Structures are given as structure tokens and as C-alpha cells.
Amino acid sequence: MYEEILKASTRIAGRIHTTPVQTSAAADAWAGKQLFFKCENFQKTGSFxxxxxxxxxxxxxxxxxxxxxxxxxxxxxxxxxxxxxxxxxxxxxxxxxxxxxxxxxxxxxxxxxxxxxxxxxxxxxxxxxxxxxxxxxxxxxVPPYDHHDVIAGQGTIATEFLSQVPDLDAILVPISGGGMTSGIAVAAKNIRPETKVFAVEPEGKDLQASLMAEQRLWKGEPKFLDTIADGIRLQQVGHLTFPLLCKYAESTVFSVSDEEMVSAMKFIWQRMKVVVEVSSSAGLAAAVSPRMKEVMPELKKIGVILCGGNVDIDKLPW
Missing domain, CATH: 3.40.50.1100 (Rossmann fold)
Incomplete structure (x- = not known):
């Protein structure tokens, strides 16, 4: 898969944006860590x-x-x-x-x-x-996530990100079907094996249990979660993405509430002057959560994926 990610980088070069990485002293102080925000909200069509x-x-x-x-x-x-x-x-x-x-x-x-x-x-x-x-x-x-060529394309986020900030200790990735998270995890582990890739989910997804068991524990048909983060509301990850997540991503998953995402979204808008949708704020919500400090206190340099900025400004969540 990593070879396909490298081919994707060449294939799409010149047609997409090399998205910037932003930092925020205020965000660092809130998280107690150095945060590096990969602004895929500035990508073509407003998302990764x-x-x-x-x-x-x-x-x-x-x-x-x-x-x-x-x-x-x-x-x-x-x-x-x-x-x-x-x-x-x-x-x-x-x-x-x-x-x-x-x-x-x-x-x-x-x-x-x-x-x-x-x-x-x-x-x-x-x-x-x-x-x-x-x-x-x-x-x-062309499915939204469960497709090898889609996964490979999303993996180019990591090849680009790690060329911009080569020594990241971890990357926090909002997850729905898992195309972006699995692609980033594959690329990151091939480029810098010590970089940990964590999925960040809305409450109710319960991905961690399945990753730790290395088998899909969800029951019944796929469903949408009850969350205002419409970009990451799918409960189950894909059948192609799941084994990649088991192999390359961390089994620890950060779950964040709607309230935590809205709080993080407000911060990004007000303090960083960056327009993101609710789903994009999941990574920051995880970075500042008490659980991050408890689970991985040694992590110092954290990448945060701002996955999209397609928000209806007439219907803001506050």
C-alpha cells in the first residue's frame, strides 16, 4: 500500500494544494504539548x-x-x-x-x-x-473510503505532513470510514515508524474495542451516530480500512463528545482565525483532553489533522 501512496503523490501532484501547517501558542498552552495543525480545510473543495x-x-x-x-x-x-x-x-x-x-x-x-x-x-x-x-x-x-485508490490518495497527507514536520511523535486523525486514518497510518509507519497515529471518534463509535480484539465487534447493519459532526458520523469503519488500522494505527482511540468538538471548533475559529467544520475540531478536542495526558504523557510534538472547512455559516453549532 505504501508504494501506491507514493504513486498517488506523483499522480495528483500539481492538481491539489500543498496545504500549510499552522501552530498556535495558545493551543500549545491549552494542550501542554506542541501542536502542529495540518490544514486540509484549505485543500481543493475544502477538505482532504x-x-x-x-x-x-x-x-x-x-x-x-x-x-x-x-x-x-x-x-x-x-x-x-x-x-x-x-x-x-x-x-x-x-x-x-x-x-x-x-x-x-x-x-x-x-x-x-x-x-x-x-x-x-x-x-x-x-x-x-x-x-x-x-x-x-x-x-x-468510487466509494468515500473503502477503496484502495482512495486510501492511497488520503495517505499523501502523511507524506506531505512528515516532510513539513519530520519529527512528529503522533498524529491525531478524525475518523469515519477510516480511509484517511488508514492511509495516514500506512504512510507514517513507513516514513517514521516511531510516529504514532491515533484515530479520534465521536462518542458511540466504539472503535477501540474492535481494534484491540482485531475483529469487527459491531452488531447489525452500519448506522449513523447521533452527532453534530456530520463528516464523521458513520459508526463502522470499512472492510478494507479495518485491517490496515489494526496493523498500522494505535489501538488506543480517543472518543470526544459534541460539546468537546464545539469547544475546540470555537477555539480554532476565534484564536487561530481558521474556519473549520465540527469534524475538523475532533483532533484538537482529543489533544487537550485529560485522557491524552494520562495515556501518552511522553508525547510532545503532536500533529492534528484539520480535515475540512465546509461549514454552513448560517447554521453554526453555537
């Missing part, structure tokens, strides 16, 4: 998702020059990214979004030229709607 979507689309078109279009289901950020990537590759795109998705994200998807299809707000409805479109149109399905 552009990396994986573009890598998957460009590779698919190289392998099949006759490809006409792509389709996906997404709560917003991957949909925007795939719509943008499809336009870069001159392909058609259809995106299935659950009812109630943030309007700012839906409008952005359409602005990139994609067709928008709404479905019931659950993972099963999303998957069924996308499958129907694939069968009727022969478009290629």
Missing part, C-alpha cells in the same frame, strides 16, 4: 477528500480511457471532491446524499457540475441508490 477522489479518478481513466462517468454516495465532502475530480478528468458525475445533508455541501457538489440524488438518511439507502445508478448508467462507483 480531494486527494483520494482525484487519485481514484485519474487512475481509473488511465486504465479505461472510455470511462464516461463516476458515482458515489457521500454526506458531502467526498461528494464535492468526486464532483471536482470528475470535472478535472472530463467525466460525468452523480452523487447520492442523505436527506438533511448540509446545504453548503450540496450546493458545492452541484457547482462542480455533478447531478445530485437524495436518499433516506442511512447507510443502506445510500448504498442502494448508488448501486441503482451504476446499473443504469455503467458509471464507475
Amino acid at each position: 477528500k480531494a486527494r483520494g477522489a482525484l487519485n481514484a479518478v485519474l487512475k481509473a481513466k488511465d486504465e479505461n480511457p472510455k470511462l464516461k462517468g463516476v458515482v458515489t454516495h457521500s454526506s458531502g465532502n467526498h461528494g464535492q471532491a468526486l464532483a471536482w475530480a470528475a470535472r478535472q478528468a472530463q467525466l460525468q458525475c452523480t452523487v447520492v446524499v442523505p436527506e438533511g445533508s448540509p446545504l453548503v455541501k450540496c450546493n458545492a457538489i452541484q457547482s462542480y457540475g455533478a447531478e445530485l440524488i437524495y436518499c433516506a438518511p442511512n447507510p443502506q439507502a445510500r448504498a442502494a441508490a448508488a448501486e441503482k445508478i451504476v446499473s443504469e448508467s455503467a458509471f464507475l462507483f
Whole structure:
């Protein structure tokens, strides 16, 4: 997989932004550690998702020059990214979004030229709607996280981050399906094995139990968590991402509440002057939590992924 991440870096180079790393003395004082914020909220389409979507689309078109279009289901950020990537590759795109998705994200998807299809707000409805479109149109399905080329694209965050700050002790990554976390973990462990990669989840995901058991302990069908962080509300991680997480990420997982994420989001807006969505604030919420100091007191230099900035400014969580 690491070789695929290096190929993805070359494939998408020049089409995406090299996102900056920001620091904050106030954040360092709050956390009691040195924090380095990787600003993927400044990435194309406003989130890290552009990396994986573009890598998957460009590779698919190289392998099949006759490809006409792509389709996906997404709560917003991957949909925007795939719509943008499809336009870069001159392909058609259809995106299935659950009812109630943030309007700012839906409008952005359409602005990139994609067709928008709404479905019931659950993972099963999303998957069924996308499958129907694939069968009727022969478009290629590009899932939001459980796809090797998407994972490889997201892994380029770590190759870039560790070139900017080579001696990070750890990286905190907000997790939903696990594409970004697994990609970053694979790359980080190959570049600097001593760098620890921790997933940060909304309360109720219970990823740590599965990682420690090295088996999927979730029962029933996938579902959305009851959280305002719409970008990381999927309870179960993917079937491709899970074994990568078991092998490369830490089994310790940081769970954060909606209140903790909103507090961290306010801090990033007010003190750092950076616009992020709720999901993006999960890493900072974990970095300043008492559990971080208890579990890993020796960690000094912490990378924090600000994964996206697609927030509806007319509906702020405060």
C-alpha cells in the first residue's frame, strides 16, 4: 500500500494544494504539548477528500480511457471532491446524499457540475441508490473510503505532513470510514515508524474495542451516530480500512463528545482565525483532553489533522 501512496503523490501532484501547517501558542498552552495543525480545510473543495477522489479518478481513466462517468454516495465532502475530480478528468458525475445533508455541501457538489440524488438518511439507502445508478448508467462507483485508490490518495497527507514536520511523535486523525486514518497510518509507519497515529471518534463509535480484539465487534447493519459532526458520523469503519488500522494505527482511540468538538471548533475559529467544520475540531478536542495526558504523557510534538472547512455559516453549532 505504501508504494501506491507514493504513486498517488506523483499522480495528483500539481492538481491539489500543498496545504500549510499552522501552530498556535495558545493551543500549545491549552494542550501542554506542541501542536502542529495540518490544514486540509484549505485543500481543493475544502477538505482532504480531494486527494483520494482525484487519485481514484485519474487512475481509473488511465486504465479505461472510455470511462464516461463516476458515482458515489457521500454526506458531502467526498461528494464535492468526486464532483471536482470528475470535472478535472472530463467525466460525468452523480452523487447520492442523505436527506438533511448540509446545504453548503450540496450546493458545492452541484457547482462542480455533478447531478445530485437524495436518499433516506442511512447507510443502506445510500448504498442502494448508488448501486441503482451504476446499473443504469455503467458509471464507475468510487466509494468515500473503502477503496484502495482512495486510501492511497488520503495517505499523501502523511507524506506531505512528515516532510513539513519530520519529527512528529503522533498524529491525531478524525475518523469515519477510516480511509484517511488508514492511509495516514500506512504512510507514517513507513516514513517514521516511531510516529504514532491515533484515530479520534465521536462518542458511540466504539472503535477501540474492535481494534484491540482485531475483529469487527459491531452488531447489525452500519448506522449513523447521533452527532453534530456530520463528516464523521458513520459508526463502522470499512472492510478494507479495518485491517490496515489494526496493523498500522494505535489501538488506543480517543472518543470526544459534541460539546468537546464545539469547544475546540470555537477555539480554532476565534484564536487561530481558521474556519473549520465540527469534524475538523475532533483532533484538537482529543489533544487537550485529560485522557491524552494520562495515556501518552511522553508525547510532545503532536500533529492534528484539520480535515475540512465546509461549514454552513448560517447554521453554526453555537
